Each structure stands twice: as C-alpha cells, then as structure tokens.
Amino acid sequence: METLILEAISIDMYDRKVFRSCQHGFTKGKSCLTNLIAFYNERTAWMDEGRVVAFNIISHNIFIGKLKKCGLDEWIVRWTENRLNGRTQKVVISGTGSSWSPVV
Incomplete structure (x- = not known):
C-alpha cells in the first residue's frame, strides 16, 4: 500500500x-x-x-495542512493523517533514549 x-x-x-x-x-x-x-x-x-x-518536532496538523496546501488528493492526505495518528518517536544516543509524541 x-x-x-x-x-x-x-x-x-x-x-x-x-x-x-x-x-x-x-x-x-x-x-x-x-x-x-x-x-x-x-x-x-x-x-x-x-x-x-x-x-524540533513538527505538529502533525501543520504537516497535514502543508500536504493539503500542495493540493494532494484528499484520500492520500487522510491516509497519511491516519498513518501518523498515535505515532511516537524515540531517539537513542549512547544507549540512553527518550521517547516523545509529536504535537498534534
């Protein structure tokens, strides 16, 4: 997909x-x-x-807004938004990590 x-x-x-x-x-x-x-x-x-x-992190709402502004098909934008929903990121440096959730 x-x-x-x-x-x-x-x-x-x-x-x-x-x-x-x-x-x-x-x-x-x-x-x-x-x-x-x-x-x-x-x-x-x-x-x-x-x-x-x-x-820094980027708000998913800002990112989705930019996709819409580019004129992407609404279905693709909604699919991307659903894919990002609830995702978190983890950064590990020298064995020490921290997790964060993007601003929505």
Missing part, C-alpha cells in the same frame, strides 16, 4: 514541480542514506562554526 501511495504522490509532485533539490524523500537517486549524509554534514559544519544545533 505504501508503494502505491508513494507512486501517486511522486507523480503528482513531479508534475507540479513541488520538490526542491534538497528533497530526499520520494526522489529518485536519493534515499535515507543520502539524507543522513547531507544532514550530518550540515550539522557538523554548524557545530564547527559554534552554532546551536537543536532538534
């Missing part, structure tokens, strides 16, 4: 030129690995410059 959703979103987004060059998700030739490398390179450069590096 996720593959079908990915294909529908990708076709629509490419047709409307929504993706930017920094986009990794839903982009041919890019992956989680290329995203992690780009993220790591940028954050380490910030740390080298003495800048603050912080991690």
